[in-house]
Structures are given as structure tokens and as C-alpha cells.
Amino acid sequence: MSTYKLTYFNFPALGEPIRFLLSYGGVEFEDNRIEWSNWHQIKGTTPLGQVPILEVDGQVFYQTIPICRFLGSKFNLLGDNEMENYQIDNVVQTITDLRMKIEMVNFDKFSPPNVIEEKRAQLKSESIPFFLKNLEDIASKNDGFLAVKKLSWGDLYFAAMIDYMNWMMKGNLLEDFENLKKVYGNVMEIDGIKSYVEKRPKPQMG
Amino acid sequence: MSTYKLTYFNFPALGEPIRFLLSYGGVEFEDNRIEWSNWHQIKGTTPLGQVPILEVDGQVFYQTIPICRFLGSKFNLLGDNEMENYQIDNVVQTITDLRMKIEMVNFDKFSPPNVIEEKRAQLKSESIPFFLKNLEDIASKNDGFLAVKKLSWGDLYFAAMIDYMNWMMKGNLLEDFENLKKVYGNVMEIDGIKSYVEKRPKPQMG
Known part of the structure; x- marks a missing residue:
């Protein structure tokens, strides 16, 4: 059973398609919603100074669309060819x-x-x-x-x-x-x- | 044997990764380089008012990155999983x-x-x-x-x-x-x- 942790701000925007996909997939995920006031501390710890980032079993994924496609493949939401x-x-x-x-x-x-x-x-x-x-x-x-x-x-x-x-x-x-x-x-x-x-x-x- | 026609301006920019992929794939393609002076006539005929567009056997593909990924799959340049x-x-x-x-x-x-x-x-x-x-x-x-x-x-x-x-x-x-x-x-x-x-x-x- 994989563990998922999504880090994003406390609003929908770019985090939301990832939250939707994880919710669709029926997997538990830690919905780590950061405060603006903490962002300057967190920014430097992310690969490109950007969120969302998704950690799957501790491995860091970044870039929203690539993450969404990856989750799409995990949850059988790709095309057939x-x-x-x-x-x-x-x-x-x-x-x-x-x-x-x-x-x-x-x-x-x-x-x-x-x-x-x-x-x-x-x-x-x-x-x-x-x-x-x-x-x-x-x-x-x-x-x-x-x-x-x-x-x-x-x-x-x-x-x-x-x-x-x-x-x-x-x-x-x-x-x-x-x-x-x-x-x-x-x-x-x-x-x-x-x-x-x-x-x-x-x-x-x- | 598929026919390929790429429509873009006469410069590299967004057309060039597609030209690279077609060249890598070793397929003949019509490299349709349009002049700026004709762009206003062509713009309205494209799906989103944008180039590059790639026609494969007459079917229109648009959006650079999706086109590149598609050609990547055709020419065995995807990952294994x-x-x-x-x-x-x-x-x-x-x-x-x-x-x-x-x-x-x-x-x-x-x-x-x-x-x-x-x-x-x-x-x-x-x-x-x-x-x-x-x-x-x-x-x-x-x-x-x-x-x-x-x-x-x-x-x-x-x-x-x-x-x-x-x-x-x-x-x-x-x-x-x-x-x-x-x-x-x-x-x-x-x-x-x-x-x-x-x-x-x-x-x-x-």
C-alpha cells in the first residue's frame, strides 16, 4: 500500500486536479495544506521552488500535468493507445x-x-x-x-x-x-x- | 506509409522539436514554412489560432508537447513504464x-x-x-x-x-x-x- 502526501497551499488551483485524482483512485492521502506565512521556508526545499509536490512512498514528484498523467495511469484513466x-x-x-x-x-x-x-x-x-x-x-x-x-x-x-x-x-x-x-x-x-x-x-x- | 505535413513559421522555436522528431524517425515530411505576411490568412484555419500543426494522413494534430509525445511513441522514444x-x-x-x-x-x-x-x-x-x-x-x-x-x-x-x-x-x-x-x-x-x-x-x- 503506497503512501501519498500532497503539499500545496490551502486553495484548489493547481493542487486540486491532483486531489481529485487521488480521491478518484480511492487512496488515502495526506493533504498537506501550507500557509502562505510558511511558504518562504518551504520553497527552498522543493525541486523547482514550486508546489504542488506529491510524495509517493517518499519519492518526490513535481510538475502538475506530469503528476496528473502519472496518477491517471495508476488509476486506469489513460487512453487505450x-x-x-x-x-x-x-x-x-x-x-x-x-x-x-x-x-x-x-x-x-x-x-x-x-x-x-x-x-x-x-x-x-x-x-x-x-x-x-x-x-x-x-x-x-x-x-x-x-x-x-x-x-x-x-x-x-x-x-x-x-x-x-x-x-x-x-x-x-x-x-x-x-x-x-x-x-x-x-x-x-x-x-x-x-x-x-x-x-x-x-x-x-x- | 503515412504522410506528414508540418505547418509552422520559417524559424525553429516551437516547430523545431517536431522537425527533430520527424527527422529522427526517418520519415519524409512536408516542411510547410509559412511567411508572416500570410499568417493572418492561415490563423483562422487552425484549431486554436496557433501553429505548429502537424497533419498525419490528413488528420490535424495541434499543441506542441502532445504532438512531440505522440511522435515519441511512434518512434520508440517513450519510457518503458x-x-x-x-x-x-x-x-x-x-x-x-x-x-x-x-x-x-x-x-x-x-x-x-x-x-x-x-x-x-x-x-x-x-x-x-x-x-x-x-x-x-x-x-x-x-x-x-x-x-x-x-x-x-x-x-x-x-x-x-x-x-x-x-x-x-x-x-x-x-x-x-x-x-x-x-x-x-x-x-x-x-x-x-x-x-x-x-x-x-x-x-x-x-
Whole structure:
């Protein structure tokens, strides 16, 4: 029986797809939620000065997407062949591209408020609908999943990231995307995810 | 016999790891190098308004890293198990993180010149050596490769990206990293890569 310890801040963001995957897999994990005030002490002990890190039997894994793919393989959430895995990798990368576009505006500390407001408006009217339309079309061909017509680690990654992007954009990004709502719903109805979500600590995201 | 068509600009950057992989695989590919002046016409025909795109027997693949992993599987450059694949994915993600940090400074069109110079200096003295030290330590344990003690698609991705990052930083980032020089050398000595590099068009990177 492997032991799992996830180290991340006390909010969803990049830690959450890993928490979702571990919860889906039905494994016990230590959900080590660090405080901002301790981060400067912990930062130097991580391989790249970044969290999340996942320790599996003491071995350190870092980099969110590689960790998620690795857990996906452990819990039978990969595709059946390399073409199917490409399809999963592709949607995960598209979600990541969108997430980073939003982060660059949301965490922009240098631009004046009116510039940030312009950028947020551009995200809302252009980038977000454009990227989500790409994913919506894919989901419409995959019976309520994002790839290969069945649940994959890409769906869990998506659902966790949508919550984070909704928080950054202060709204519901999926409002106009019926198939993506199905993807999200399919993930959130999984027993392991449901019970994790019910008991997770209240996030401290400000 | 599959047909391959890669569409990208006439410079290395994100197209180059794909060209390296196709060259390594020894397959013929149409190296469709588009001109900047035509980009506005082509952009709308791509799935995400982005290149590179790779067409394999007419089927469109997009997103650089998923494409590279897919070609890696086609040409036997994956790991032997999911832990080994994690190790490859991990270094590829670390290279990507560094590449994006450099791009954000190199293509910053908004900051005044003195701020950009400060950021370039910070890259040179902090981020670049920090990220490359992580990879150097990994390479030192893997006999001149970046993972699993043998050639993987991660090494080809690394060598192509180093050229791009060197160009952005106007220098040789590997100067102080003996093991990473070995990784780079091991890739550039591969027959297929060598003959591609000899015959590739002169890049138009300004």
C-alpha cells in the first residue's frame, strides 16, 4: 500500500486536479495544506521552488500535468493507445493555455487598473469563448467527456481547473457550453470526488 | 506509409522539436514554412489560432508537447513504464517553464527598455541557472540523457528548445553545464538530426 502526501497551499488551483485524482483512485492521502506565512521556508526545499509536490512512498514528484498523467495511469484513466493519449494530452494542454491566459491578467501586479479591466473584458469576449468553444466541440463528439468517449484524467483535470478559472473570472465560464457542463457534471458526480468535495477545507483564496 | 505535413513559421522555436522528431524517425515530411505576411490568412484555419500543426494522413494534430509525445511513441522514444514516462514528462515541463519565462521577457512589448533589461538580468542571474541546475543534476544521473539513462523524446525536445532559448538570450545557456552539453551533443550527433540541420532553411528570426 503506497503512501501519498500532497503539499500545496490551502486553495484548489493547481493542487486540486491532483486531489481529485487521488480521491478518484480511492487512496488515502495526506493533504498537506501550507500557509502562505510558511511558504518562504518551504520553497527552498522543493525541486523547482514550486508546489504542488506529491510524495509517493517518499519519492518526490513535481510538475502538475506530469503528476496528473502519472496518477491517471495508476488509476486506469489513460487512453487505450497513443492516439487516444494524444487526445487527452491535447485537451489538457488547451485547458492549461486558457488557464495561463487568465492567470496573466488575474495576477498582473504591474498594469494600471483600467488596463487590467480592458484585458479582463478581452478575456471574457474573446479568449475564453474561443478556447471553450474548441473544447465544447470536442466534448460534443465524445458523449460528455473530453476525449475517447469515456472518463479520462483529462476530465478530472478540466473540472478542477474550471473551478479555479471561475474563481479568477468571478463567474461561471461554462454557462453557454452544454457539453462542457456535462463533462463537469460527470466528474463531480463520481463518488470519490463528491465525498472529497464535501469534506475539503474551506479554501483561503481571498 | 503515412504522410506528414508540418505547418509552422520559417524559424525553429516551437516547430523545431517536431522537425527533430520527424527527422529522427526517418520519415519524409512536408516542411510547410509559412511567411508572416500570410499568417493572418492561415490563423483562422487552425484549431486554436496557433501553429505548429502537424497533419498525419490528413488528420490535424495541434499543441506542441502532445504532438512531440505522440511522435515519441511512434518512434520508440517513450519510457518503458509510467514512472519512466513521468520522468520524461517532468523534464519537458521544466524546459517549457523556463522557455515561457524567457519568452515573457523577450517578447514583452509593453515594458520600458530599462525594465526589460532588469528582467533579462534577473533571468540570467537567477531563473536560467536555477532551472538548468535542476536539469543538470538530472542529466548527471542519467548518463548524458535527461531521463531513464537512454535517449527519449525529452532529449530531442530539450536540444531544439535550447537553440531557441539561446537565440532569445543571445548567448550559450549551457556554458556552465557539462552534463547538459552532453545531452545536447548526443542529440545533435544523431544521423537524422544532423542531416536535417545541414539542409534546413536559414531561419528568419530577425
